[in-house]
Amino acid sequence: MVARGRLSERAAEFFAVDDQWVRPGGIGPQDLVVGAATFAFGVVSVELLRSVGTFEGVRGTWWVHWLVIATASALLVVRRRWPLTVLALAGAHMFLTGVLIPTLMGQVPLQMAYFFAIFSGVAWARSRRQMLAVVGVVMAFMALWLAWQFSLGRSLETLADELGLVDDRPGLLGPATAAVLLTALINVLYFGGAVLGGQVAWRSARQTTRLAAQAATIARQTAALQERAVLEERLRIARELHDVVAHHVSVIGVQAAAGRRMLGRDEQSVATALAQVEESSRDAVDEMRRLVGTLRAPAGDAPSAGAPRAPEPSWSEIGALAEPSLGDRLRVGYDLVESPPGAAGTLPAALGTSLYRIVQEAVTNVRRHSTATRAQIVLRVDRVATPPYAEVEVTDDGRPRNGTSGSGLGLLGVRERAAARRAVVDIGPRSVGGFRVRVRFPLADGSPAAAPAPAPAEAGAE
Missing domain, CATH: 3.30.565.10 (Histidine kinase-like ATPase, C-terminal domain)
Structure with missing residues (x-):
């Protein structure tokens, strides 16, 4: 219990749940550029994959795929204005696309969009407590989804073993078990990297802001000291x-x-x-x-010759x-x-x-x-x-x-x-x-004694 309490305290300190600093955000030209670049990269990638037959038999036509990419790219445009909303919508977008068009969801453009949407949600959230709540809900939902997929994969492997359909095991684990563990590891690194990276970015922005405020304070104090001098x-x-x-x-x-x-x-x-x-x-x-x-x-000039x-x-x-x-x-x-x-x-x-x-x-x-x-x-x-x-x-x-x-x-x-x-x-x-x-x-104690000056002659009253 003590170790668990210390761990929760360290987590709360790392995520700064009680910090009242609010990172300013909004929609700027750079956000439009990010969204447009993501959409262009996603469309080109999907069409190239379509040309080599990757999307044969995949549900949806080209314009449906483009619409999915466009909505994911739009989330990146508003990620700094509504970070927690974008984080939640990115999780829902990932789930729906994974259920309906899993081949499209697994492509690099969408994976990048989801990663940066989660990253930005943590990095730009105004309230750290609300951020942890939203991240917790999204991560729990994703974990349940993966667990459902894992249990289905394990059941298939057990059924195949009972029917004698799997006789050769080239590795230490069965193919389904290995696939489950590999998928779990990849998802932990994926979601964990997005959350931790976003928090590190938030802390870095907070530190930069504080240093800028300190520099401004030092500049004001310096000016005040100069004026006082x-x-x-x-x-x-x-x-x-x-x-x-x-x-x-x-x-x-x-x-x-x-x-x-x-x-x-x-x-x-x-x-x-x-x-x-x-x-x-x-x-x-x-x-x-x-x-x-x-x-x-x-200041700093020597007196003139005639002074x-x-x-x-x-x-x-x-x-x-x-x-x-x-x-x-x-x-x-x-x-x-x-x-x-x-x-x-x-x-x-x-x-x-x-x-x-x-x-x-x-x-x-x-x-x-x-x-x-x-x-x-x-x-x-x-x-x-x-x-x-x-x-x-x-x-x-x-x-x-x-x-x-x-x-x-x-x-x-x-x-x-x-x-x-x-x-x-x-x-x-x-x-x-x-x-x-x-x-x-x-007088200061222990002042070094200088050579005594000759005592001046006294001028008494006349």
Whole structure:
């Protein structure tokens, strides 16, 4: 019973009785060609056999034989549109032709038509359960028909033996028994091959459809990933451009105000302020050109010869953001805390750029939107902690300045940089007064240590 249950389970799995996939079918030009070719081949074959006397004494005239061939050929035309109906009609056609005109039924054209009708019924059936039911009925009917023929053949052999009409047996079996077994074997191969071949064709079509669907899904996902990559790159460049413009314009504004106040009183201070304005404007233009060049250059192309080749800023340049400039009311301090010493030198370049840009945005916001006179930058890199981290913190002692509220894009950029690396963000007013921007980036455990970079000089408050 257990073996029988496993066999039925395997058969149900092979024939996919619970599969809901429906193979699309219909009547196309190729079906008309198949039907016409089968009819032409059948008519020519029958007429050639008629010419050599094969159909002498066979029931039916030529037009009856042609009609039988035509109806069998018509089944092949609609085999993909109504597969199970064609399968059942092919079985009935075979039985009637075999009973009424057995010589015609045994010819190659009709045998091919019946085979492909059964094959197509299994290969194109919409419901696998209905297919098994129809195939079971047709096969059972054919088995009963063959059994009736076999029993008749065995009875004739027994009668001949009793009457002494058969005396010589050249083989192991009697002629009738051998004919019965040979006929049974041929029919098993014939019908079994049609059914199994049709099921294999159905499974192959299902697999092809699934692979095509998977390929289409992969193509859609690839396009979505490409679009997302382009969007992320645009957001990155937008953040860079915002940080660059905001920082340099803020410095230019401070220097221009200082120069205006010194105008006519201290020509040297005015010249210094204008020199710093010139330097900041050039730096801003160079960085904007680099970003715009990135947008314009096709993917994979090298930068043009005239494009700036300056590297992205890194954590080692954060100290420069704390350097005072002429007329700047804000005094900025900078501390670097490493554990162990030299840990900051192992930071990845991309992370160093993110740390620099965050500090740049925070300091720029203090200059533009706060009444603070002091700010403090702290960069902490701790590879001993569990988990290791790199953290940057910018604090000030001011309060929001009236009429200078920003667009919020700068802090949004800070949060986006943090989200890209799964960092923890703490942005908001402090309980003791002032404002804090703190971002902690997780570091991978066991990162290979690079050669420590020289620690930047601290710029304290003056």
